[in-house]
Amino acid sequence: MITFEHVTKQYADGTVAIEDVSFTVEEGTTTVLVGPSGCGKTTTMKLVNRLEDPTEGTVYRDGTPLSEFDRIDLRRNTGYVIQEIGLFDHMTVGENIATVPRLNGWDEDEIDARIDELLELMDLPPESYREQHPPELSGGQRQRVGVARALASDPDVLLMDEPFGALDPITRESLQDEFLKIQAELDTTILFVTHSIDEALKMGDRIAIFDVGEVVQYDTPQAILDEPKNEFVEDFIGSDRPLKKLKVTQVEDVMSPPTEEVATAGGVADATAPVQSDGGSTVSPLEPTDTALSALSRLVASEDGRLPVVEDGDVVGTVSDEDIRRSNAGDKP
Amino acid sequence: MLSSVHNWLAYVDFAVEHSDRLLVATLEHIEIIAFAIAIAVPIGVGLGFLITFDDRLATAVIWLAGVMMTVPSIALFGLLIPYFGIGAPSVIVALVLYTQLPVIRNTYVGLNDVDPAALEAGEAMGMTRLQLLRRVQLPIALPVIMAGVRNAVVILIGIATIGAFIGAGGLGDLLFDGISYVRTEMIVVTTVILSLLALAVDYAFSISEQLFRLNNGEQVESSATMRLLQRVIS
Numbered sequence: 001m002i003t004f005e006h007v008t009k010q011y012a013d014g015t016v017a018i019e020d021v022s023f024t025v026e027e028g029t030t031t032v033l034v035g036p037s038g039c040g041k042t043t044t045m046k047l048v049n050r051l052e053d054p055t056e057g058t059v060y061r062d063g064t065p066l067s068e069f070d071r072i073d074l075r076r077n078t079g080y081v082i083q084e085i086g087l088f089d090h091m092t093v094g095e096n097i098a099t100v101p102r103l104n105g106w107d108e109d110e111i112d113a114r115i116d117e118l119l120e121l122m123d124l125p126p127e128s129y130r131e132q133h134p135p136e137l138s139g140g141q142r143q144r145v146g147v148a149r150a151l152a153s154d155p156d157v158l159l160m161d162e163p164f165g166a167l168d169p170i171t172r173e174s175l176q177d178e179f180l181k182i183q184a185e186l187d188t189t190i191l192f193v194t195h196s197i198d199e200a201l202k203m204g205d206r207i208a209i210f211d212v213g214e215v216v217q218y219d220t221p222q223a224i225l226d227e228p229k230n231e232f233v234e235d236f237i238g239s240d241r242p243l244k245k246l247k248v249t250q251v252e253d254v255m256s257p258p259t260e261e262v263a264t265a266g267g268v269a270d271a272t273a274p275v276q277s278d279g280g281s282t283v284s285p286l287e288p289t290d291t292a293l294s295a296l297s298r299l300v301a302s303e304d305g306r307l308p309v310v311e312d313g314d315v316v317g318t319v320s321d322e323d324i325r326r327s328n329a330g331d332k333p
Numbered sequence: 334m335l336s337s338v339h340n341w342l343a344y345v346d347f348a349v350e351h352s353d354r355l356l357v358a359t360l361e362h363i364e365i366i367a368f369a370i371a372i373a374v375p376i377g378v379g380l381g382f383l384i385t386f387d388d389r390l391a392t393a394v395i396w397l398a399g400v401m402m403t404v405p406s407i408a409l410f411g412l413l414i415p416y417f418g419i420g421a422p423s424v425i426v427a428l429v430l431y432t433q434l435p436v437i438r439n440t441y442v443g444l445n446d447v448d449p450a451a452l453e454a455g456e457a458m459g460m461t462r463l464q465l466l467r468r469v470q471l472p473i474a475l476p477v478i479m480a481g482v483r484n485a486v487v488i489l490i491g492i493a494t495i496g497a498f499i500g501a502g503g504l505g506d507l508l509f510d511g512i513s514y515v516r517t518e519m520i521v522v523t524t525v526i527l528s529l530l531a532l533a534v535d536y537a538f539s540i541s542e543q544l545f546r547l548n549n550g551e552q553v554e555s556s557a558t559m560r561l562l563q564r565v566i567s
Contacts, residue, residue: 049457075459086454090472090549100458133550149458159457 001027002048002157002189007057009043017043019213020057026206030183030190034200035210035236041193044210045159048191049078061157076100079150079158079188083165085142087134093119093145094130100153118148121182140171147179151186158186161193176202197237201225201248209233221248242328243293251295252288254327255309255317285310286319292327295319340518344525347518355507359526362503365421365496366489369428374482377433381440381478382466391441398434406431406495414499424496431492432485439481443474476545483538490531504530 002025009017018040025031033041046052047059050071059066066074087096094115101111119126122144134142143163150158163179164172176199183190192203200207201221208218209232217229225245228234237244286295286309298307299321306320348355384391409427417423447470455465497505504523511519540562546553 051453051457072459072461075457078457080454080457082450082454082457084448084450084453086448086450086452088451088455088469089448090469090551092550099455099460103459103464135550146454149454 001025001060001062002191003060003063004044004047005058005060007044007047007054007059009040009047009052010055016213018210021213021215022057023208023215023218025189025191027189028187029205030192030203031206031208032192032194032200032204033208033210034194034197034204037195038212039210040213041195041208041210042161045161045191045193048157048159049075049080076104076153077155077157079155081143081146081150081158081160081163083162085134085146087142087145087149089134092131092133093124093137094126096134096145097149097152099149100155104153106153114152118151121151122148123178124148138171139167140175143167143175147182151188156189158188158190159193160190162195163192164199165194179203198244198247201244209236245328246293246296246324247291249292249327250288251286251290251292251309251319252317254292254295254323255288255319256323258308258315258317259306287311288316292319292324296321296324299324343518344522348522351519351522355522355526358502358504358507358523359530362490362493362505362527362530365424365493365501365503366428366486368421369425369432369489369493370482370486372425373429373432373485374436376429377436377481377485378440378478380433381437382444384437384441385444395434395438395441398437401430402434406492407498410496410499419500421496421501423499424493424501427496428489428492431488432482435481435484435488436478437481439477439484440474443477443481444470446477447473472549476542476549476551479538479542479545483535483542486534486538487531490527490534494527 004021004023007021008019011017021040021044033044035041043052047054047066048061050066050069053067061069061074088099097115097118098111101114106114115130116126119129124141124144129137129141129145134145137145143166147163150160164175167175180203192200194200194203201224204221206218206220207224209216209224211232217224217233222245224233225237225241225248228237228241234241286298286307288309288311295307299305299319306318308315309317309319380394384394406427409430410423413423413426417426451469452465455469460468493501493503494505494508497503497509504527507519507523510516511523543553544562
């Protein structure tokens, strides 16, 4: 748990990066700091591993003020991923990942095993990537190594500053998805900085929206979309707020109970079979964990007004245009 | 045609006849340079590292080292004799001063050349200033520093010759004798040895620079010697 209590940071040249910021990052969650450039989100993040120290106020980790920690120990227990990645080009991928474990004095055997484990986790087979040097890798692969390096000594806190910002949209999307999966397996507290509200809504359990040096709204993605606190937040989310809401809503939250019609034996067989879409490619049936947005897009393309939702081969509900509209208006079905 | 062959034979004759003296002079020459480099490199690298902390200091130090190089060697020897006496010590001090520009400058450039993001990442991962230097900055800067040292050694081989003027010995002795007694073959043979020495040292350093780069995982156009070395190592 990380707590910011009335934190102000003024740089030596007089610029105030953040002013009187207070919020708490819960253990094991991902909190996204989002806002336009120059809003102080990166400074806020750097306070957590003491790359910066606050001018006023206190940052606590699990109730202990950060000033009581040794800077070096604190950093070795805090993962750090940045947009520029900052891999050490003169070391191999394996050596890069081994950085913090080596600093912490682990056994070489332990380190070896950890490198392989992390490379597997990042979907980079150790036998082909371990001995490579970073310049030989693609941008996406380099950032995977960056994340692996940050996770190497299993830190309690992971700081990520626009980690996927420099990647092309397709690589970014797939890395986000993979990271969400990895994140579900970790119990790390993550502080994620981005300027993209879409990324914030996708990655965050909670979102802190920054505007020039202050936190304007700190809430769950749902709550921010449902009730933007002021015009700034509304503008920041953009005019497609209803669609963004559908993106953070899961089908199981909007679906109706299965109807007689599709629940009949024939119906089920039909529903669970892969559907042929217009393009001729096969589309698997809707699952409860799909987003409401993808349900809507399938409804638009489909001739039926109501689609079955399938989990492990059983129809667990149906979803219609009407269900989605109702959820977007705010009421649960 | 006949006379050029005759000359050539005269050079070989001279080299064979005076091989003892040539060998001793060459070894003396190498000894002076080795001493100078052994003193110069730690000082230059240290200064180069120190000035990475302060840009204004860096400009001043590099400017001063540059000025050093413009002082004629004879004048510098003259200035040093009152402090270090006639002979090798004065020459070695002068040589150390002459090497400072390439060594300091390349150290400074090499250390500053490290990707700022890598430095930030290193700091954020909990490396101390010294660990950052040893594990990140120095390995990346090493090939560049080597290039500076290589530059310095080649300059020294030439300048050390003039050291003979104040009694430091080395190949310069033979050159000055050749000039005094108007013995062309003596001048030519000594010059050839000096050039070969410079080329050999230059080549040896370029190989070691490549080895450092390869060790850093950089792509290097390997020379024939490199490939041979790699084969021997593997």
